Amino acid sequence: MDERVEVTLNINGEEYQLEIGKRWTLLYVLRDVLNLTGTKYGCGTGDCGACKVLIDGEPVNSCTYLATRAQGKEVITIEGLSKDGRLTPVQQAFVETGAIQCGFCTPGMVITATALLRRNPNPTREEIIAALDNNLCRCTGYVKIIEAIELAARRMRGEA
Amino acid sequence: MAERQYEELKEFEKQLEARGLKYVGRPRPNREAVLKVTGKAVYVDDLRLPNMLHAKLLLSPHAHARIVSIDTSEAEKIRGVRAIVHYFNSPHNVFNSAMRFYGDNSPFDMPETEYIFDEYVRFVGDRVAAVAADDPFIAEEAVKRIKVEYELLPAVFDVDQALAEGAPLANPHGVDGTNICGGWLAYGSHSEEEVLKAIDEADYVFEDTFELSKVHHGYLEPVCHVAYYSPDGKLTIWTSGQNVFCFRSVIAQALGLPHSKVRVIKMIVGGAFGGKLEVLHEPVVGLLSMRTGRPVKLRLTRKEVFLSTRSRHSGKVTVRTGVDKDGRIRGQYIRSLMNTGAYAGSGPNTVGAQSGKTFLLYDAPYMFYRGAAVYTNIPPAGAMRGYGTPQIMLPRETHIDRICREMGWDPVEFRLKNVLRPFQNNCLGQNVHNARIADCIRAGMEAFRWYERRRAAEATHGQRVRRGVGMGLAVHGAGWYPVYQDLTTVTIRLHDDGTAVLLTGTHDLGTGARTILAQIAAEILTIDPDLIEVIEADTDVTPLDLGAQASRTTYIGGNATILAARQLREQLLDEASRMLKVSIDRLELDDGFVVVRDNPSQCVSIADIVASAQRGSTGMPQRELIATATFESRTAIESYAADFCEVEVDTETYQVRVLDFLAVHNSGRVINPLLFEGQVHGGIHMGLGYALSEEMIIDPQTGEVKNPNFKKYRMFKAADMPPSIRVITVEEPEEAGPFGGKSIGECASDGVAGAVVNAVSHALGVELRRVPLTPEYLRSVVEASRRS
Incomplete structure (x- = not known):
């Protein structure tokens, strides 16, 4: 139904040559072509952040991002963050502080937090809250998510 | 469950507590957290x-x-x-x-x-x-x-249209050719006439009608x-x-x-x-x-x-209260119409559930509830955290504050004078057990510096940006007793390496039910909770359960887990007694071993006991160490909350900002403080949205939901949350709960919106009669009050 195109995508450090629909979103390609199901569909309109991935280091809603646009860019999904089964400091802090309940917003939250701390290793509370502007959570009231990001930042700076 | 079995269970819990609890009462992350944080959890x-x-x-x-x-x-x-x-x-x-x-x-x-x-x-x-x-x-x-x-x-969309003379029938199953779904539920301490008469004979009579929004x-x-x-x-x-x-x-x-x-x-x-x-x-x-x-x-x-899908029942609730000069509530009458939408679903049952909560907070000799679900042509309402309870707490708590304003009472003092006390019988003759709502109010009053902050807020009332301080109360049960059967069954099996699997029909919704049941089983079996697998909710695999609803999971599932683990403990001690040739009364489970109490060096591991049982080594039949137990609720236990908040309202834009929120909960013993706090935080988030920003807007011409997306259906973002949120507990154990625990899931949210609306009323000096408190609504109320 949809016109097909060939693309080369770099996802989590691996190259994939794919034939995809021209209008397919990056989210659809990740989940339904590559079976990288850690990235979630929450709203389809870019309002909840459950589908966030890093594109060249920036957190982007993959549900409103055409997969063809990702060519020549480096895409990192939640599956690509931890190496050799070890959690990243952000992931570890989310687990320990109780920032995870239903977990459906978690991959997007972790992606956003990871991008923030790479850009700004010493964020204020206000900067953390501002970074979460495009991530919704219905379980935690964000309290422990903010605590988790603060803890991860301290640890990454070697302070905790 | 027979009374004797129940008493034995409680006696057993006391023995464990005397020994010192190792897992129950300790913070522990959700056991699915690592899967979820790596994107490996399978939804x-x-x-x-x-x-x-x-x-x-x-x-x-x-x-x-x-x-x-x-x-x-x-x-x-x-x-x-x-x-x-x-x-x-x-x-x-x-x-x-x-x-x-x-x-x-x-x-x-x-x-x-x-x-x-x-x-x-x-x-x-x-x-x-x-x-x-x-x-x-x-x-x-x-x-x-x-x-x-x-x-x-032809179609109808709200309860007034639906109940108007000659209204089209939204659904043909209404009672007596009307849009009433199921029928009226009407009961109280006395007859309806007697209660209304008692209210009218009081020194002061107040009545308010509150409009409740549809939220998702x-x-x-x-x-x-x-x-x-x-x-x-x-x-x-x-x-x-x-x-x-x-x-x-x-x-x-x-x-x-x-x-x-x-x-x-x-x-x-x-x-x-x-x-x-x-x-x-x-x-x-x-x-x-x-x-x-x-x-x-x-x-x-x-x-x-x-x-x-489903959403919270919108509707209309009227509260009429008679109060005597001394500030005692003599009588209260509540009339509730819940918009159930196009199908019955849980409409009548939600009315039933909310009616019950009406009687469990205030101590008034005369009370009556009359309510019904009403069919309309909008998306069906259904169960939503609180199940009708916020729709009672919010109108009533704002009504109580209005009484306070008119009679010159402080809201805290008026409530302290009128709430039910522990082990008191309410006006229906129901015992409220260890209901510590008065303690919650006192603890919150101190922690929030209530009087000081009310006064400080009032000092801003001539300014453009005004502050307000308010509070609201809530009560929620745990399970269905005594209305319906309420049971669950848990099976625990021991593996031959000394680890275990717990099978339960209980549902973990991200709330941590699996984590908590493992903690409880671990406490009894002395196996690390991480070594107890918890398999949940599969109709062909797990035993029967009646679902994650009515805040029943910890209470019912927790008690069933205690029963099954205790049976398994007895099997372990029995086999160990044969292996060690020591009488059972000298044996105790300790950290994965059965040890002889007066000679701890003499011991045998759970793994060896399981192997011995399977081989039939001690002369007993070869057998698996497995226990199945059913817990049947025999007690209604209520959790209580007092919520406090401070808001700031800009009287030019009518934007409301919540500055500080304090939730004080009486949930019995807290089984897992980390997960408990998380529940309360989420409940606050949901209640704040209910009060201030969330509403499914129904087009009055077409009946269509006009804002079916997260851009226009406004749930609180991180930046909208109060900069300060605190949770404190009045941890008085409730005997019937597992290790004294009560519920938290719904009570976490039930009282939040009432506290917020009361704080905004305090800031603006006006009566508010609907949610959400949009800037447009607040402006219209303030302008109307200026004109009058």
Whole structure:
């Protein structure tokens, strides 16, 4: 139904040559072509952040991002963050502080937090809250998510 | 459960506590956290079955219509369309999607009003047809090509329209030719006339009517179901649900299958809050799989979630209270109309549940509740965190504050004078057990510096930006006792390496139920909780449970776990006694070993005991160490909350900002403080949205939800949350709860909106009679009050 195109995508450090629909979103390609199901569909309109991935280091809603646009860019999904089964400091802090309940917003939250701390290793509370502007959570009231990001930042700076 | 068994259970708990608790009462992260944080947790939408088809629903564009004809010929021409189902080619078995247990179909409580596809559509978003196709794009295109001829019918959208003389019937199952669903529920301490008379004879009489909005659960995981009807005639449904055994009953009834041929498996749930308690589109997906013989998945878009799932009952609540000069409430009368939408679902039951909470907070000699669910042509309401309770707490708590303003009482002092005390009987003669609401109020008053901050806020009342300080109370139960049966069964099996598996029908919704049950079992078996696997909610594998609802999980599931673990402990001690040739009364479980109390070097590991039992080494029959126990609730136990907040209102923009929130909870002993706090934080988030920003806006002409997306349906973001949120507990144990625990899930949210509305009223000096407190509404109230 949809016109097909060939693309080369770099996802989590691996190259994939794919034939995809021209209008397919990056989210659809990740989940339904590559079976990288850690990235979630929450709203389809870019309002909840459950589908966030890093594109060249920036957190982007993959549900409103055409997969063809990702060519020549480096895409990192939640599956690509931890190496050799070890959690990243952000992931570890989310687990320990109780920032995870239903977990459906978690991959997007972790992606956003990871991008923030790479850009700004010493964020204020206000900067953390501002970074979460495009991530919704219905379980935690964000309290422990903010605590988790603060803890991860301290640890990454070697302070905790 | 026999009384004796219950007493033994409590005696056993006391022995464990005397020994010192190792896992219960300790913080512990959700046991699924690592899976979730790495993106490896498998939700329903992450299932990939061979040859799986994708379904799409055709939803009604009309609020009320008869389906005259459906033409699918154009849709069928698309390559990759495998099945199309609708009213004219599907089974017509009536059901109630909110049924809670088999045989739960009383016309008063659970009227059966739904079909997989009906001849009529009764709200914008009602199901008309469904397509299964090779991929979601084909399914979507096919749905667009289905031609439906409708005969349009008149519709009603709110309770006033629905109850007006000669109103069109939104649903034909109403009582006596009206839109009343199920019937009126009316009861109290005395007759209705006596209560109204007592109120009128009081020194002061107050009456307020509050309008309640329709809000959505806003779970982040959209509704998703997968079905597979296998060649042996078995239908398996994987779903993100809260009540698999009941789903089995409803799905079986809808499709005409025996229960043994339906298996429902709960997957990891991405948030539910009551919104996944009722069967949604599972029967449709099941039907499509039966037609195609292939697995079928349906994942709703966010817009479809808003249009075609469930939401909180909107409605209208009137509270009339008689108060004497000394500040004692003499009588209170509550009249509640809950808008249940197009189908009965849990409408009448929500009315029943809210009626119960009416009597469990204030100590008034005369009280009466009258309420009904009302059919309208809007999306069906259903269970949502609180189940009718916020709709009582919010109107009543704001009404109480108005009484305080008019009589010159401080809101804290008035409430302290009137709330029920521990072990008191309420006006219905029900004992409230260890109800520590007065302690919650006092603790909150101190921690919040109530008087000081009220005065400081009042000092801003001449300014553009004004502050207000308010509070609100809440009560919630744990389970259904004494209204319905309330039981669950837990099985625990010991493996031969000394680890264990716990099988439970309990549902973990991200709330940490699996974590908490493992903590409780670990406390008794002295095995690390991480070494106890918890398998949940699979109708063919786990024992019976009645679902994650009514804040029952910790109470009912926790007690069943104690019973099963205790039986297993007895089996371990018995076998160890034979192995060690020491009498049982000298043995104790300790850190994975049975040890001789007066000679701890003499011991045997759980692994060795299990192996010995399986081999029959001690002369006993060869056997597995396994225990199954059913807990039956015999006590109603209530949790209480006092919520305090400070707000700031800009009197030019009428924007409200919540500056500080304090939640004080009496939930008995807290089993896991980390998860407990998380529940309270989430409850505050939901209550703040209810008070200030969330509403499903129904178009008054068409009945359509006008804001079915997260851009326009405004849930609080991180930046909207109060900069300071505190949770404190009054940890008085409740004897009937597991290790003294009570519920938290719903009580966390029930009182929040009342506290916020009262704080805004305090800031602006006006009476507020609806939620959400949009800037437009606040401006109109303030301007009206200036004019008068």
